[in-house]
Amino acid sequence: MMQHASDHRPGFDSTKNVARSNDALAASTAYLILAGLSAFFVSFWFSPNDTIITILIAVFFVMTLGIRFWSVALIFLMVQVGLFLAEPGSVGGYSSSPGSSLVSIGLLVLLISCCRYLTLTSSPAPYRLSNRSSVQVAFFHATREPRQAFAPFGVLSRDESTVGSAELFTMLGRAVIPVVSISFMLALVPLDPDTPEIARLIPPAVRTITLGIILLAICVLTNSLLSILIWRKLSPAEARIFARSELSKWIHREVSRVSRRRIRFRNSRRR
Amino acid sequence: MITNRAQWLILLGVAGGVIGTLTNKGLLAHASLAVLAWIFGEWLLFRWRVELQLRHLRCVRKVNGSADESGTLWTGRRVNVSVEIIPERALRIPFIRLRDWQPENLTIDRVDQIDRADGGDWPNEIDASVSGRTPVEFAYTCRPNGAGMLRFRGVCVCVFDLHGLFIARRFVPAQQNFRVLPTSVTVDATHPLAKRVNALPPPGIHRLQRAGMGSELLELREYVPGDPPKAIAWKVSARRDQLMTREYESEVPIRTTLFVDCSFGTKHGAFGQRPLDQIVRLAASIARSAMSVRDPVGLVTCDDAKAQHMASGAGDRHFFQMLDRLSGKAVTTSPPPVRFTQQLMDETWRVCSKLHPELLEPKINQVPFTWFPLRRGKRLDRFRRTRLAAVLTEIYSLTPDQPQNLIFDDARLAEVCQRFLIDAGYGWTWPVVDRRPNELQDWHGKFEVLSDALTRVVARSHDHELLVLLVDLLDHPDPPGRLTAAIRLARAHHHRVVVICPCPDDCRPGSLNMTDLSSRQSLSRLLSHAERARRINSAEKLQRALRRIGVPVAFASDGRAVQLVLAEAELARSGRTSRTGSR
Numbered sequence: 138m139m140q141h142a143s144d145h146r147p148g149f150d151s152t153k154n155v156a157r158s159n160d161a162l163a164a165s166t167a168y169l170i171l172a173g174l175s176a177f178f179v180s181f182w183f184s185p186n187d188t189i190i191t192i193l194i195a196v197f198f199v200m201t202l203g204i205r206f207w208s209v210a211l212i213f214l215m216v217q218v219g220l221f222l223a224e225p226g227s228v229g230g231y232s233s234s235p236g237s238s239l240v241s242i243g244l245l246v247l248l249i250s251c252c253r254y255l256t257l258t259s260s261p262a263p264y265r266l267s268n269r270s271s272v273q274v275a276f277f278h279a280t281r282e283p284r285q286a287f288a289p290f291g292v293l294s295r296d297e298s299t300v301g302s303a304e305l306f307t308m309l310g311r312a313v314i315p316v317v318s319i320s321f322m323l324a325l326v327p328l329d330p331d332t333p334e335i336a337r338l339i340p341p342a343v344r345t346i347t348l349g350i351i352l353l354a355i356c357v358l359t360n361s362l363l364s365i366l367i368w369r370k371l372s373p374a375e376a377r378i379f380a381r382s383e384l385s386k387w388i389h390r391e392v393s394r395v396s397r398r399r400i401r402f403r404n405s406r407r408r
Numbered sequence: 409m410i411t412n413r414a415q416w417l418i419l420l421g422v423a424g425g426v427i428g429t430l431t432n433k434g435l436l437a438h439a440s441l442a443v444l445a446w447i448f449g450e451w452l453l454f455r456w457r458v459e460l461q462l463r464h465l466r467c468v469r470k471v472n473g474s475a476d477e478s479g480t481l482w483t484g485r486r487v488n489v490s491v492e493i494i495p496e497r498a499l500r501i502p503f504i505r506l507r508d509w510q511p512e513n514l515t516i517d518r519v520d521q522i523d524r525a526d527g528g529d530w531p532n533e534i535d536a537s538v539s540g541r542t543p544v545e546f547a548y549t550c551r552p553n554g555a556g557m558l559r560f561r562g563v564c565v566c567v568f569d570l571h572g573l574f575i576a577r578r579f580v581p582a583q584q585n586f587r588v589l590p591t592s593v594t595v596d597a598t599h600p601l602a603k604r605v606n607a608l609p610p611p612g613i614h615r616l617q618r619a620g621m622g623s624e625l626l627e628l629r630e631y632v633p634g635d636p637p638k639a640i641a642w643k644v645s646a647r648r649d650q651l652m653t654r655e656y657e658s659e660v661p662i663r664t665t666l667f668v669d670c671s672f673g674t675k676h677g678a679f680g681q682r683p684l685d686q687i688v689r690l691a692a693s694i695a696r697s698a699m700s701v702r703d704p705v706g707l708v709t710c711d712d713a714k715a716q717h718m719a720s721g722a723g724d725r726h727f728f729q730m731l732d733r734l735s736g737k738a739v740t741t742s743p744p745p746v747r748f749t750q751q752l753m754d755e756t757w758r759v760c761s762k763l764h765p766e767l768l769e770p771k772i773n774q775v776p777f778t779w780f781p782l783r784r785g786k787r788l789d790r791f792r793r794t795r796l797a798a799v800l801t802e803i804y805s806l807t808p809d810q811p812q813n814l815i816f817d818d819a820r821l822a823e824v825c826q827r828f829l830i831d832a833g834y835g836w837t838w839p840v841v842d843r844r845p846n847e848l849q850d851w852h853g854k855f856e857v858l859s860d861a862l863t864r865v866v867a868r869s870h871d872h873e874l875l876v877l878l879v880d881l882l883d884h885p886d887p888p889g890r891l892t893a894a895i896r897l898a899r900a901h902h903h904r905v906v907v908i909c910p911c912p913d914d915c916r917p918g919s920l921n922m923t924d925l926s927s928r929q930s931l932s933r934l935l936s937h938a939e940r941a942r943r944i945n946s947a948e949k950l951q952r953a954l955r956r957i958g959v960p961v962a963f964a965s966d967g968r969a970v971q972l973v974l975a976e977a978e979l980a981r982s983g984r985t986s987r988t989g990s991r
Contacts, residue, residue: 182435210416213443217424220436237435241442248443252413252571256503315445319438345429352444359452364771367459375772378798382774385811389776396812 165257167305172250173199176212178243183219194219202251209251216244238316245312253308322351410451414573417447447573454569457501458576464496465538467563467582469508481552481586483680483689486517489532490547491563493580498540505566506544507533509579509763511833513558513588513679517549553680555590555688556738559583559833564762577765589731590685590738592692593970624657662874663720664698665706665865666691669879670737671854672712672744674910676836683910686964687878688734690908693970694876699727708861709737712853715861743841746826748818751839756825757792759832760799767799793821800824855888862894866901874904878964881909882946886953899958906972907954910964911943 173195180194198215201208220240326348371379385392421444428437468475470490481487491508507530510516516531531548538544552558562581568574628641631651644652668691674684695705699722706720707730718733746752761768775791797814800806804824814821829840858879865875875898881887887895898905951961962972 209413210420213417213420217420217436217440220439221427221431221433224433224435237438240435241439244439245442245446248417248446249571252573256568256570256572311446311449315449316438316442319441319445323434323438323441341430341432345426348425348429348441352441356448359448363452363455363459367455370460370463371772372766374802375766378767378802379772379774381801381808381811382772382798386774386776389812392809392812393816396809396816400813400817 165254168250168254168257169199169202171308172202172247172254175243175247175250179216179240179247180219182240183223198247202255209248209255212251213244213248216247238320241316241319242312245315246308249308249311322348326351409575411573411575413571414447417443417573421447450569450571450573454567454574454576457499458567458578461499461501462565462567462576462578464499465565465580466494466496467580468492468494469560469582469584471560471584471586477583478585478587481558481588482591483552483555483588483685484591485551487550487552488547489550489560490545491532491582493538493544493563495538495541495543499538500540501538501567502570503535503568504538504544505533505535505568506546507564507566508546508548509561509564510550511559511561512835513553513556513833514550515553515680517551552586552588553678554682554685554738554835555588555735556679557735558586558588560586561763561832577761579763579765587732587735588738589728589735590688590692592696593689594693594696626655626657628652628654661701661703661722662698662872663704663706663869664694664874664876665708665720665869666694667708667710667858667861667865667875667877667879668734668737669854669858669877670709670711671880673854673883674880675738675743676841678837679835682835683880683964684738686910687880687908688738690964690970691734691876691878692731695727695730697970699723705730706865707733708865709733710854710857710861711737713857715857717861717865743826743830743836745819746822746840746842748822748825749839752822752825752829753793753796755839756828757796759829759834760796763832764799764803767802768795770795773798790815796825797821800828803828852888855891859888859890859894862891863897866894866898866903869901869903872902872904874906877905877907879907879909881907881950882911882943886949892953892957895954895959896957905959907950907959907961908964909947909950909961 176195176198177191180191180198183191183194198212201212201215326344421440424440425437425444428434428440468491470492471479471481472488489508491506493506510532518531532546532550534544534546536544561583562579565578565580567576567578628644629652631640631645631653635653639653639655641652641654668687670684674687675682677683679685691707695707698705702722704720704722705726707718709716709718716733718730767773773795775794778787778790781787781790794811794815797811800814801808801811804827806824810820814824826840834840858877862875862877877895895905947961947963954961960972
């Protein structure tokens with residue numbers, strides 16, 4: 138699967154339009170390697186005493202990629218089940234240990250690598266490919282077929298044959314920032330130790346509700362801020378349609394009734 | 409738009425977070441919530457890029473090296489198009505797919521694009537990253553299919569995130585309008601052999617017996633002082649012992665009048681395959697050939713309601729004015745009304761979602777929720793129709809009550825949808841135009857207009873002119889009495905009349921090979937054979953009917969159609985009745 142970036146196809150300009158680095162590693166290969174390593178790291182937590190089983194689980198994870206475009210969700214589900222079965226429930230609540238953060242980072246790296254690999258080798262247009270098509274596309278990608286070969290599948294051909302250090306760096310940021318923010322948030326929950334008694338609920342339920350409220354508040358606030366910012370940038374046509382649709386929410390029943398009666402009256406006159 | 413992958417990940421993340429929190433499994437909760445936080449962050453970033461950064465993209469298109477908003481192109485000739493997407497400020501969009509909007513009247517060359525860096529399956533498309541202020545460029549070549557108008561609208565933009573979680577579509581406008589002129593076929597000049605035969609004319613046929621500067625000898629007469637010495641026939645003068653002068657026939661031009669059928673039936677079909685495209689191409693070729701021998705050419709365009717005359721003339725300027733008139737007639741702007749169909753609505757939705765994706769966004773174009781109709785499919789269809797009505801109202805600046813009218817009034821919605829698709833560059837094909845009922849209805853109007861125009865031209869013309877009728881008669885092999893009478897009138901005035909019929913599939917109606925037919929043929933193939941048999945029958949019937957009144961018939965798909973017209977022009981010029989030489 139190792140591929141060299143230097144391309145000698147006639148007319149191929151590797152510097153045009155896309156910022157590329159000189160790394161001689163195909164993007165899909167790099168993502169596949171990262172996915173394999175992170176899968177090994179994550180699966181290490183399920184079977185810490187047996188390296189062979191750990192490797193087998195990691196290989197199984199990576200092989201799952203060949204199933205379908207959404208197989209990332211399947212990998213995530215398997216990791217969740219593994220964590221659920223392997224981890225004993227703690228009575229005293231969370232312990233935001235570095236270990237849990239490391240597992241989360243590993244999981245995110247695994248998911249991001251898999252997502253990017255599948256984006257490069259699968260079809261995002263209909264977001265679905267049959268099993269056979271998916272395998273065939275993966276084969277075409279590995280053998281570096283020209284774009285015509287991918288055409289029947291509607292596959293992206295970003296032609297990003299190399300992966301630069303910038304992309305790897307952003308991937309690391311994408312993995313670390315959510316984990317740190319979630320660790321910080323979990324460290325604050327529950328906010329008040331007396332809350333379970335006041336709310337007459339078991340502590341996990343209080344924690345879940347509190348966490349849900351916090352997450353919802355963050356989502357709503359951020360979304361509102363972004364929406365306000367976007368709303369101010371709407372084009373006149375978009376603004377007019379938005380205003381008209383908002384108005385029609387109030388009066389659409391009456392107006393539609395009038396329109397229907399008018400059409401009925403007109404049709405009856407024609408007869 | 410959120411993808412299936414993101415939906416599944418969010419569902420699993422929420423489930424894992426809730427289960428992990430409730431069962432005090434910190435690692436599960438932490439990992440699940442981290443995934444949710446990652447998706448949330450990606451969503452924010454994606455929305456930021458799509459809603460705010462993408463608005464700063466500008467498109468500059470150069471057609472044949474010119475970025476002008478209008479120009480002229482020719483059918484079938486190669487056009488070089490280069491598109492440049494310029495970020496107006498520093499942007500970072502990691503993955504963007506750009507596709508130049510392809511009007512229906514355009515065929516993109518795919519043969520010599522194999523060596524392109526991105527493969528060349530869709531030469532008008534490129535996948536790229538936008539980073540900083542570096543522009544994205546791509547180029548392709550194409551050819552206009554039919555005469556008329558060609559409108560480049562802009563570039564369809566599809567933005568993905570690298571993880572396949574979200575996708576968004578936008579449109580960057582870059583409008584350019586081009587008048588597409590018909591390309592004329594170069595025809596070798598034909599010189600019939602009959603002209604060299606020294607035959608006497610039969611009685612009752614007039615000859616052009618006027619002295620001129622031609623090459624044919626008219627007569628010998630006695631020398632008159634002042635005659636040029638080179639015109640003296642010395643041998644005859646010696647024989648008669650008297651100076652004799654040679655007089656030559658004059659070579660007069662033949663006026664050619666083209667009657668172009670621009671009725672409804674000729675405009676139906678895909679660009680380049682319409683009967684009108686064949687008619688216009690032939691008319692341009694005939695005009696060019698006639699003008700190359702300094703014959704003046706006039707033009708009469710007839711539709712279902714009226715005829716427009718263009719005075720005859722010669723020279724390049726007149727030729728281009730004629731092409732412009734023909735091209736203007738080939739523009740399909742005012743189609744007949746069409747009934748509402750689900751296909752029409754689906755096609756309009758599809759085109760609208762490409763040309764105005766931002767106006768169809770559910771956040772912008774909101775639909776008031778209702779439980780009715782109860783069936784989910786119908787309800788979703790109603791929602792879609794409501795959105796489409798809002799967009800069409802905005803595009804065509806309709807009155808504020810029109811969205812509701814469009815939702816409930818099928819006829820009104822069909823009218824606006826048809827207008828939208830025609831403006832988007834669609835030809836008169838199903839479901840934009842319903843052919844049959846209108847065509848049958850307009851037959852008589854077309855023949856009335858054509859007969860009137862022919863009679864008027866005959867009344868104003870001189871002897872021995874050439875009248876070329878480029879008319880779609882294949883579906884009507886028995887020309888009505890008035891048209892036949894007008895043709896007889898023209899023949900009675902010693903005009904040459906030629907009829908040229910377009911063929912629907914650019915295939916000359918010849919003999920049908922019945923051995924190809926067997927009972928195992930597919931239904932579509934059998935239907936195609938049946939249609940071809942009908943066409944052959946019609947063509948034979950038409951030829952018989954018109955030959956009876958001395959009018960030759962040619963078919964547009966036949967490469968000899970132009971030669972036939974030129975040969976008739978030559979006959980008209982020489983005053984002969986046939987190519988065998990009798991006068």
